[in-house]
Amino acid sequence: MRRNAPHSSPAPAAVSGQVKVDLSAISDNIRILRKRTEAPHFMAVVKGNAYGHGLVEVARTAVSSGADWLGTAQLNEAVALRKAGITQPILSWLYLASQTSATIIEALENDIDVSLGSVRQLEVLAGAAGRLGRPAVVHLELDSGLSRGGARKEDWPELVAQARQAEVDGTVRVRGIWTHLAWADVPAHPGNAAAVAEFEDAVSQARAAGLSPELRHVSSSANILDRPEFHFDMVRAGLAIYGLAPADHLDPADFGLRPALSVTAPLVMVKKVPAGTGVSYEHQAITYEPRYLGLIPLGYADGIPKGISGRSVVHVGGRQVPVIGKVCMDQFMVDLGPDATGIDVGDTAVLFGDPACGAASADDWGSAIGSHGDEIINRIAPRLPRVYESSAYECPDYQEPAAAGQGNVA
Secondary structure: OOOOOOOEEOOOOOOOOEEEEEHHHHHHHHHHHHHOOOOOEEEEEOHHHHHOOOHHHHHHHHHHOOOOEEEEEEHHHHHHHHHOOOOOOEEEEEOOOOOOHHHHHHHHHOOOEEEEOOHHHHHHHHHHHHHHOOOEEEEEEEOOOOOOOOEOOOOHHHHHHHHHHHHHHOOEEEEEEEOOOOOOOOOOOHHHHHHHHHHHHHHHHHHHOOOOOOEEEOOOHHHHHHOHHHOOOEEEEOHHHHOOOOOOOOOHHHHOOOOOEEEEEEOOEEEEEOOOOEEOHHHOEEEOOOEEEEEEOOOHHHOOOHHHOOOOEEEEOOEEEEEEOOOOOOOEEEEEEOOOOOOOOOOEEEEEOOHHHOOOOHHHHHHHOOOOHHHHHHOOOOOOOEEEEOOOOOOOOOOOOOOOOOOEEO
């Protein structure tokens, strides 16, 4: 066992944190989710750089693991997948129809399905398809209560009528009809059943207008796990494929899902301080007895939330230690306790990762700031390099964690 670090130990010259992505976890998670649905089609949602995990790397893993569709928010993400050689069907749903005709044409040239939720969007898509000389393949979106994208039920009859006319004209082909539930992360909420009933009525109206959609899709991750009656022809898996909780009452571990992403950084300094020492800006934390402090070279510029101080922990040296003092732009402190035996400069600190290895999870960090794990993983800055491994983190020797906030007084 190593001796304690000196009173103040400088860091090595080269310092960086990194994001480790376990692609085998994503693969396993998709296989688990695929077994939970009888829907014939499975979409892996890779929007937002695959929730910070890496767009192309995750998409390739998803396809090899059983996803036969991919979903992106923005058209440029979908085009990037095509340029990477991915040929599976892709649906993209967020674009500014009035100003991005060139982008839309590029998407259509690359055989990307697009969402359609208004007559104005239909006009732009039909015009682009006319210039291209082939129909735009679309999924009509119903606004079933989220008040976000899609057509409200009072606008739906006009949309399906115009879509059918565009099919006759050869500028549009309606492949699917879809909606996103306002209470998707609260599967038992009665609003979900009401929205699905409205969705089924919208599908009936579309068919009565002469449309023949192949795909009806409603369910996101929480509904895949908790509401099989909502699965229809395709499910859209987002958070769950990354091993995060899609709803407060759903623990990913209960379904065999595990986090794929961990954020690590080296300890760059370890120092002993006396009782009564103020830590970081404004001395919002003060030690009540002699402590060892560790310096981690990541901060809010890297996506570390300021609100995490005193509310969550970091895993280092086989144990959990609390974050102490205000998070700075590029660094923050952890309280190593009155005895730092076995911890030294250069040791790897895991900010969050797999709880089975003793680390806090992204969901833990999200809960600590009054949010969720998806906000935590999506805010990690691009300047942190992504490293892809079959196993992102080998579990160290684990000890019982120190209580968050130990050694601090406000």
